[in-house]
Amino acid sequence: MKGQGKFFTVLFCILVTGSSLFAQTIQPATATGDIYAEIIPIFSASQTSALNFGKFSPGAEGGELIITPQNTISVLGSVYKGGGMHNAASFYVSGDVDATYSVSLPSEPVVLTNTLAAKTMLVENWASVPNEGMGTGQLLNGFQVVYVGATLKVGTLNDNPVGIYTGSYRVTFDFN
Numbered sequence: 001m002k003g004q005g006k007f008f009t010v011l012f013c014i015l016v017t018g019s020s021l022f023a024q025t026i027q028p029a030t031a032t033g034d035i036y037a038e039i040i041p042i043f044s045a046s047q048t049s050a051l052n053f054g055k056f057s058p059g060a061e062g063g064e065l066i067i068t069p070q071n072t073i074s075v076l077g078s079v080y081k082g083g084g085m086h087n088a089a090s091f092y093v094s095g096d097v098d099a100t101y102s103v104s105l106p107s108e109p110v111v112l113t114n115t116l117a118a119k120t121m122l123v124e125n126w127a128s129v130p131n132e133g134m135g136t137g138q139l140l141n142g143f144q145v146v147y148v149g150a151t152l153k154v155g156t157l158n159d160n161p162v163g164i165y166t167g168s169y170r171v172t173f174d175f176n
Contacts, residue, residue, distance in 0.1 A: 041142065043095035045173045048145070051123075053152045054086030062155040069129040069147035079154050089148040093137065093173050101137045103128050103146060104172040112152070112165035121165055125151040128171070135176045146173070 053065045056079055063077015071088045075081045093101065105126035112121045129147045130136040137144055148171060154160055 040096040040099075041094065043093075043099070043101070043173070043175050045091050045093045045146075045171075047089065048092050049087055049090045051089035051148060051150060051169075052085060052087050055082035055084040056080060056154070057082060058154050058157045058160050060156060062153075062159065065152040065154060066125075067149040067152075069127050069149040071147070071149075077154070089171075091146045091148070091171060091173070092143065093139065093146055094143040095139050095175065097139060097142045099139045100135045100176045101139070102134045102172075102174045102176060103130060103132045103136055104174070105132045105148065106169045106171075109153075110150075110167050110169040112167040114161065114163040114165050116163045117161055119160055119163075119165075121155065121160055122153045123150045123167065123169070124153065126169075137173070146171070 051067065053067060054073070056065060056075070059078025059080060061078040063075065063079040065079060065081070065086075066074040066076070067086060067088050068074075069088050071086075073081070073086050095101070105128055109122040109124040112123060114120070126132070127149050130138075130144075137146065
C-alpha cells in the first residue's frame with residue numbers, strides 16, 4: 001500500500017503541476033481603426049452681373065420687356081426698345097464638387113422705383129437656368145453659373161416718366 005500511496009501522491013502532483021504546464025493564456029486581440037473627417041468648401045453665391053432691361057421708352061399703352069435666362073429680349077405692347085445693353089442676371093455658385101442644390105426665385109413681384117420720382121414698375125415671372133426647384137443645380141468641378149431672367153411691366157410715359165428705376169431681389173441657393 002505504501003507504493004500505492006506514493007503513486008497517488010505523484011499522480012496528484014503531476015495533475016496539479018501538469019495542468020499549469022499545458023494551460024494556455026489567451027491574449028486579447030487588438031486592432032487600430034482609422035477616423036476620417038473632411039471639411040468641404042463653404043457653399044456660396046455671388047452676383048456676377050445685374051438684371052438689366054436696358055434703355056426703352058413707354059408708348060401710349062405700355063407693355064412688357066422680357067429677358068430670358070439665355071439673355072434674349074422680347075418687347076410686347078407699345079414699348080420702344082432703345083439702343084444699349086440688356087442682360088440676364090448671373091450668379092456664381094460654388095461649393096463641394098458635384099454637390100446638388102436648389103434654386104428659389106422671388107415668388108412675388110419686385111418693385112423698381114424711379115430714382116427721381118415716386119413712380120414704380122414691377123418685375124415678375126422669374127425664370128432661371130438651371131430651373132427653379134429642388135436639386136436642379138449641380139456644382140460640376142465645384143461651381144456653376146446660374147442665369148436669371150424676368151418680365152418688366154411697363155406703364156405709359158405718364159405712369160413711368162423718364163429716369164432710372166432701381167430695385168433688388170433675392171435668389172436663394174440651398175444645398176440638398
